[in-house]
Amino acid sequence: MKNFYRDNPDLAFQLTHPLMDSDIENYDLVLEIIGDICANTIAPNAEEAELEGPTLSDGHVTYPRATAENHRMLTQAGVYGISLPQKYDGLNFSMVPTVMATEMIARADAGFSNIWGLQDCAETIHEFASQEIKDEFLPRIYKGDTCSMDLTEPNAGSDLQAVKLKAIFDTESGFWLLNGVKRFITNGDAQIKLILARSQEGSKDGRGLSYFVHDSAWGGVRVRRIENKLGIRSSPTCELTFTNAPAKLIGEEKLGLIKYTMSLMNGARVGVGAQAVGISEAAYREALKYAQERFQFGKKIIEFPAVYEMLSMIKAKLQDSRVLLYETARFVDLSKSSVDRNEQKHFRRLADCYTPLLKLMAGEYCNQNAYDALQIHGGSGYMKDYPIERIYRDARITTIYEGTSQLQVVAAIKGVVNGTFLSQIIAYEAQSVGALYAYLKEYLLTMRQEYEEAVTMMQGVESEHLDFQARRLVEMAGCLIMGHLLLIDAQRDESFLPSAEIFIYKAYCWNREHYIFIRDFKSSFYKTYTFCHV
């Protein structure tokens, strides 16, 4: 019997990490159930779900048959509410096994993984809403009610401070009434909606925004259109109109963007990191299978260095994205479970810096992996006959939503400037490495010196110059961190050694290029780089 959990030893490896909590047997059991549904229902349904797509009728969405079946199977298995406490019928899973489930579901169907992943919204309700709202909404997640996260508007994308959707308190009904438009909302016709809206009349920035929960049964929200999009077509992306839609306030007024959206987005960014790893896994498997079956010039194409080089690079980027995913998830878990306040703060800081780094690196690598995996298929990859064509389109979204790659750099550069990444890199360096791996450690030590020099060169420069170099600095930190993580994992299990070797050598070259670019960059080059400012 196929199973996406059992057929991937990297998952059990991450679950048995020394820093994991003790509930592993329970995680293992549930992940096996989800792995079974992924392999035997969701993956076989993926093509049909995307071909049929969601439909719109009378302002509401109907899922494709296959998507509805996926959702029903997971609901019947009792695995929704995966991270919620048991008193809300949840499974009380920590972040590591939660994102592992997302990774497997994304491998099966990236579009459907959004419907699954949006249960993250329940976390925000759990953390910040009143007891009354918690009791009203949280037990419904287990029963299969779905969620949406309604932030974006036509003029408020990356810049959510520009959100305009109006919220006015209605003393008569005791509800807030919402009016306006949201766009690009995944699963926009969900039963439970979290909405960012302007509650402070006349305000212009993020301090005038509050957070609300809406129940579809209260009415007032209609889907105006379902977007016709490039990928993840099995899940609906909607434009919504709000007409006196009743809603309840979450937490306090004015903290909608600054506190609650930021918290929700941090969780969702780890979720997109998991989605990206799942898509990379799918791309790798499709490419490997094809390369082993396809003959040209009298031999299997996998025997050509040009092909096996691409495959081994895909695998290295896949395994490296995965180690970063689970390291980030562990930091999130430790920031919540540590009893010592200083330790909590330490892990919170790490989680805050690693989350955008993960979203950036895993999203970009997933796109590169899908591109190379399609290339290995040659012309067949361009046709709809093989899953790689869909996987390639699905991958594209991972660097766009939940904040584009450029916005992840804006968040992650803080970890470069305040030294959080460097201290953690030095902590990894302190871990002993066997003689067999010493040469890899040497590469990493050189990379760290160049990284430190590059950061020093940027001290005191104008902020525009720092912004210009930010992505290079963040990627240098990312490559160093991922190289160390893979090397540490290779100590526990030698099967990671080939990927560690390939990745660290490549990362050494990429970082050297960034280092030289930063070192030799002259301010007069700006003239060239800004030539399109007309």
Ligand SMILES: Cc1cc2nc3c(=O)[nH]c(=O)nc-3n(C[C@H](O)[C@H](O)[C@H](O)COP(=O)(O)OP(=O)(O)OC[C@H]3O[C@@H](n4cnc5c(N)ncnc54)[C@H](O)[C@@H]3O)c2cc1C
């Ligand atoms: C399929 C899909 C599903 C989505 N689902 C949801 C959802 O469920 N809920 C939701 O609220 N939203 C959702 N979105 C919206 C998504 O989060 C936004 O599209 C995304 O944040 C980018 O905003 P934008 O499209 O307005 O692009 P813009 O903000 O206009 O950005 C355009 C370009 O400018 C760059 N840019 C902008 N500002 C900066 C800056 N300060 N520094 C550097 N570069 C910058 C961006 O990186 C990008 O390259 C979804 C979008 C898509 C496509």
